[in-house]
Amino acid sequence: MKKFRNLFFKEVKELLSKQLIVSLLLMMGMFYFIGQMTRKEAARAAAAQKISVFDLDKSALSAQLLTGLQTMNFKIEAVTAATAQAAVEAGRAGDTNLLVVIPEGFGESVRRMEPKVVETYSYLRNFSIIGARTSAIVKGFLEAINKVLSDDFLKARVPETTPEAIKSPIKSRDFIIIKSRMAEGSASAVTGFVTSQTVFIPVILMMIILYSSQMVISAIAMEKQNKTLETLLTVPIPRTSIVAAKMLASGFVGLLSAVIYMVGFRSYMSGFTGDMAQMPGVSQVVQKLGLTLNANALVILGASLFFAILCALAMATILGVLAEDFRSAQSLVMPMLILIMIPYFVSMFADVKTMSLPVKLFILAIPFSHPFLAMQNIYLENYRAVAFGVLYMAAFFGVMVYVAGRIFSTDKVLTMKLRWGKKKIVL
Amino acid sequence: MGVILKVEGLKKSYGAVEAVKGISFSVDEGEIFALIGPNGAGKTTTLRIVATLLTATAGTVTLMGHDLRKSPDKFRENISYLPEEAGAYRNLKGRDYLKFMANFYAEKPDEAAGFVKRAEDIAGLGERLGSKVGTYSKGMVRKLLLGRALMTRPSLAILDEPTSGLDVINSLEVREIIKRFAKEGISVLLSSHNMLEIEFLSDRVALIDKGRILDSGTAQGLKDKYQAPNLENVFRSALR
Ligand SMILES: Nc1ncnc2c1ncn2[C@@H]1O[C@H](COP(=O)(O)OP(=O)(O)OP(=O)(O)O)[C@@H](O)[C@H]1O
Ligand SMILES: [Mg+2]
Numbered sequence: 001m002k003k004f005r006n007l008f009f010k011e012v013k014e015l016l017s018k019q020l021i022v023s024l025l026l027m028m029g030m031f032y033f034i035g036q037m038t039r040k041e042a043a044r045a046a047a048a049q050k051i052s053v054f055d056l057d058k059s060a061l062s063a064q065l066l067t068g069l070q071t072m073n074f075k076i077e078a079v080t081a082a083t084a085q086a087a088v089e090a091g092r093a094g095d096t097n098l099l100v101v102i103p104e105g106f107g108e109s110v111r112r113m114e115p116k117v118v119e120t121y122s123y124l125r126n127f128s129i130i131g132a133r134t135s136a137i138v139k140g141f142l143e144a145i146n147k148v149l150s151d152d153f154l155k156a157r158v159p160e161t162t163p164e165a166i167k168s169p170i171k172s173r174d175f176i177i178i179k180s181r182m183a184e185g186s187a188s189a190v191t192g193f194v195t196s197q198t199v200f201i202p203v204i205l206m207m208i209i210l211y212s213s214q215m216v217i218s219a220i221a222m223e224k225q226n227k228t229l230e231t232l233l234t235v236p237i238p239r240t241s242i243v244a245a246k247m248l249a250s251g252f253v254g255l256l257s258a259v260i261y262m263v264g265f266r267s268y269m270s271g272f273t274g275d276m277a278q279m280p281g282v283s284q285v286v287q288k289l290g291l292t293l294n295a296n297a298l299v300i301l302g303a304s305l306f307f308a309i310l311c312a313l314a315m316a317t318i319l320g321v322l323a324e325d326f327r328s329a330q331s332l333v334m335p336m337l338i339l340i341m342i343p344y345f346v347s348m349f350a351d352v353k354t355m356s357l358p359v360k361l362f363i364l365a366i367p368f369s370h371p372f373l374a375m376q377n378i379y380l381e382n383y384r385a386v387a388f389g390v391l392y393m394a395a396f397f398g399v400m401v402y403v404a405g406r407i408f409s410t411d412k413v414l415t416m417k418l419r420w421g422k423k424k425i426v427l
Numbered sequence: 428m429g430v431i432l433k434v435e436g437l438k439k440s441y442g443a444v445e446a447v448k449g450i451s452f453s454v455d456e457g458e459i460f461a462l463i464g465p466n467g468a469g470k471t472t473t474l475r476i477v478a479t480l481l482t483a484t485a486g487t488v489t490l491m492g493h494d495l496r497k498s499p500d501k502f503r504e505n506i507s508y509l510p511e512e513a514g515a516y517r518n519l520k521g522r523d524y525l526k527f528m529a530n531f532y533a534e535k536p537d538e539a540a541g542f543v544k545r546a547e548d549i550a551g552l553g554e555r556l557g558s559k560v561g562t563y564s565k566g567m568v569r570k571l572l573l574g575r576a577l578m579t580r581p582s583l584a585i586l587d588e589p590t591s592g593l594d595v596i597n598s599l600e601v602r603e604i605i606k607r608f609a610k611e612g613i614s615v616l617l618s619s620h621n622m623l624e625i626e627f628l629s630d631r632v633a634l635i636d637k638g639r640i641l642d643s644g645t646a647q648g649l650k651d652k653y654q655a656p657n658l659e660n661v662f663r664s665a666l667r
Contacts, residue, residue: 006530014518227514231572234478235531236503411481415441 003237004245011249015215024260031264051098054079054087059107068148088121097123110149178289179381185285193282194291205371206340207261208309212254213316213336219246220320221329239408247313297378300386304374307393311367314400321407321416343369367396431456431614432583437486439472446472448638459615461625464635470618471511474587478508509576511587514568517561521552521571524560532579546574549604565592573601577608586617602628622658634665641665
């Protein structure tokens with residue numbers, strides 16, 4: 001045990017090189033910076049929008065209109081100018097992005113139900129997201145005007161009912177059913193909510209698996225490149241301990257990197273999804289549909305993740321033996337990457353259940369498919385599928401560890417090499 | 428003096444290449460036994476088999492009564508191996524590397540400290556032991572590794588070209604150190620293609636070529652047998 005600890009700490013020390021720590025910190029700083037920026041942007045978008053209004057009408061209706069707009073979170077700035085032309089000119093130098101010109105006789109012609117043209121001027125001051133927002137303001141503004149006007153008109157002409165009832169005579173109540181559970185709510189809102197809550201899981205999973213695989217492959221490749229493996233293999237410690245220490249240390253450092261990465265990523269993403277969680281009502285519907293992860297589900301999910309990581313470590317150990325130096329180690333991560341990308345995209349864009357049998361078997365044979373599918377299966381109460389996945393991964397891990405152990409306890413660890421199509425010339 | 432290592436009928440093939448074609452020799456307690464021969468003769472292959480790194484295709488290896496196939500663990504406890512081209516962990520300081528290796532052999536912390544002290548004396552790197560191995564020259568690494576190999580006082584030290592990459596002064600020093608350890612009862616199995624070095628260092632030598640031992644004995648005995656002034660000429664005559 002003491003010797004194992006000795007080995008483990010050396011592995012961790014070797015893997016936690018200055019370069020790794022610096023690059024992780026840089027990445028985190030970058031994410032934090034971008035996150036701060038997007039959050040500021042989002043806050044600005046949510047704040048009251050300022051628009052300039054040049055009111056040539058000055059009727060009761062135009063005044064009413066402006067009050068209506070104020071209640072819709074627009075901040076009105078009245079423009080005083082001689083002509084519309086002058087108002088537009090003045091707007092060029094100002095800081096509002098939208099100028100609305102209400103023509104003379106506007107109130108009068110609306111009363112007669114004769115459409116009158118309201119002119120809007122958008123000042124595109126740049127082409128970033130901020131600039132694009134102006135068009136949304138224009139649209140919202142016109143909708144608001146039309147709503148206020150048509151509601152007032154309907155209220156005056158048809159006082160016996162509400163404008164709402166006239167505009168949408170058909171109403172619907174929407175229900176969502178998942179297996180045995182049912183709740184009232186909008187399917188798209190619930191799907192959106194669940195996606196926003198779980199979008200991190202596949203990303204975390206992918207990161208952890210990739211990072212740990214890379215670590216274990218590098219750990220072995222480094223021993224080969226620095227010519228330390230031979231000495232290590234003659235030391236009185238079981239070969240299985242050497243393999244296990246490398247796998248554990250790599251898993252640990254991989255996990256650490258992934259966590260740091262995720263913290264950064266989360267602060268970056270929260271700029272976008274922060275307002276999603278505040279959506280009223282949806283979270284209650286989600287609760288009622290059982291789309292939250294309870295303790296049991298978390299345990300199952302955790303087991304699935306855990307075994308996926310073990311499988312990755314064992315596979316990477318075998319791949320690592322094929323590496324001759326640090327450079328070839330980089331290319332050996334490729335097969336792992338492919339095996340992770342397949343289930344990642346399948347779980348996002350396809351439904352495994354409706355696939356043809358060979359494709360389905362292929363997907364299920366990849367150990368990493370199971371944790372990706374586990375989430376959906378838990379929501380859909382397919383606990384058998386999740387349990388099967390965990391068992392399959394455990395068996396897969398067992399086989400891989402056996403193979404890795406065999407390789408490490410024979411010559412193969414020193415003589416096995418990938419010869420990329422080249423045949424070794426023997427004289 | 429008893430036999431500590433016995434190698435009989437050793438063969439090793441890498442795929443189609445037969446690198447060692449039936450080699451037999453034995454090493455006595457406190458003896459320095461050398462394998463000498465040209466490049467590709469099979470010296471490293473033989474040493475790697477004894478060091479438990481490779482499995483022989485045929486033949487037996489016995490160390491202090493333990494069979495290599497049955498109990499490689501017993502071998503690992505009692506030997507130390509200095510590979511031909513070896514390095515140390517570049518991110519570790521020289522002294523930390525020695526500590527790391529000592530911990531595998533020591534039962535108690537003060538025993539490990541004793542090992543490290545001995546290795547430091549052999550390596551003779553002074554305060555450079557506090558800097559990272561990545562900053563060492565080839566010769567410095569070699570001396571660090573030699574210190575590592577001898578610090579535990581193994582029953583058998585297997586040294587593959589111990590002075591390779593060392594300058595004249597350092598080579599001389601290393602030879603003295605090996606001799607001193609052998610006098611203290613440590614058996615040494617080494618390889619070299621430097622005939623002069625072998626003549627100075629070893630008690631007995633085996634001439635090896637193309638995976639076979641051509642002849643073996645003391646340096647003086649071989650010189651007498653082939654009526655040659657030095658081992659180089661002995662080797663040339665033995666090849667005929
Ligand atoms: N991993 C390997 N795969 C295939 N052949 C090998 C391998 N290692 C050694 N050989 C072959 O075995 C033979 C003996 O090699 P070995 O390394 O034992 O020689 P050596 O006596 O140590 O030579 P040198 O003085 O150059 O170190 C050579 O022909 C070599 O090509
Ligand atoms: Mg050699």
